[in-house]
Amino acid sequence: MDELDRKILKVLQKNGKFSNVQLAEKVALSESACLRRVKLLEESGIIERYVMLVNQRAVGLGNNAFVRVTLDGQQRSVLSQFEEAIHEVPEVMECYMMSGEADYLLRIICRDNDDYIRIHDVLTNLPGVHRVQTSFALRAVVKKTEIPL
Amino acid sequence: MDELDRKILKVLQKNGKFSNVQLAEKVALSESACLRRVKLLEESGIIERYVMLVNQRAVGLGNNAFVRVTLDGQQRSVLSQFEEAIHEVPEVMECYMMSGEADYLLRIICRDNDDYIRIHDVLTNLPGVHRVQTSFALRAVVKKTEIPL
DNA sequence: CTTTAAATAGCAATTAAATTTCCCATCCCT
């Protein structure tokens, strides 16, 4: 990964729709060389995938809630049962196993209060869940997918 | 937004690289009709943008930390100064204004402990910052960009 | 330093594919 690769990644992180031709121009490289590099980045797994981003607000899912989950215990079986189950909850956008107080931290999205109640209920009844505590986001100040290179 | 639009969004959220031809086939629609719908979704702002996702781990930024920030006060000027400044910190992937305890919750990415110390220092010295408390993610269990439709 | 080998860039031509446009048909709601 040299400077050119970083340049390519930066451009594509901003706009994944650029054609190889456009990209080549932006990074000041020939088309063939540029394509070669992109392919390598894809194969190496540095480039994970290309996606389209939907505006949460525009589809009525503008509310973000952070949920701290504590489990009944920390045995491997309890954890993996919970983790398997959490994958199936579509409103969970992120789920991290945490150090400190709670066992997991989730970001979930919801339409409104009633919707949250429904999801809260789902979470509460997931296997191994002991306690869930929620904090609501009032506003998203920063929301990026571009990682600094 | 009817069922067809949702179908289109679902497909494109999974893979933003599909050509209109491929997409049309997947959602069982003619190319022209499909293109028309995508254009409308783009213009309406429901489709926000297309991006390439980099594998955090693969570039050495595999650590996620959650930082709760409390400010000196809640006057509009304090908030907006902080918010403006936080935009300039590249390691901050998400920043939400929160209800409850802390004023803001951030997700930041870092290389390692030393890197975190550096970033912590940056955050601490942002305008208006009173206190920062960090929790580390030990592992990412779920990390999605697809919102349920 | 100089030589050599490997890696990477550039160029150009080919091949293939996708976007866009236009018009007509159809469906649906009032």
Add this chain to the structure above:
DNA sequence: AGGGATGGGAAATTTAATTGCTATTTAAAG
């Protein structure tokens, strides 16, 4: 029945991906 919205098909245009080869650069070894 009428009008608005949406779908289908196909042609025309534009654009991009891919390839093979040569030149150049880089890095390592002598």
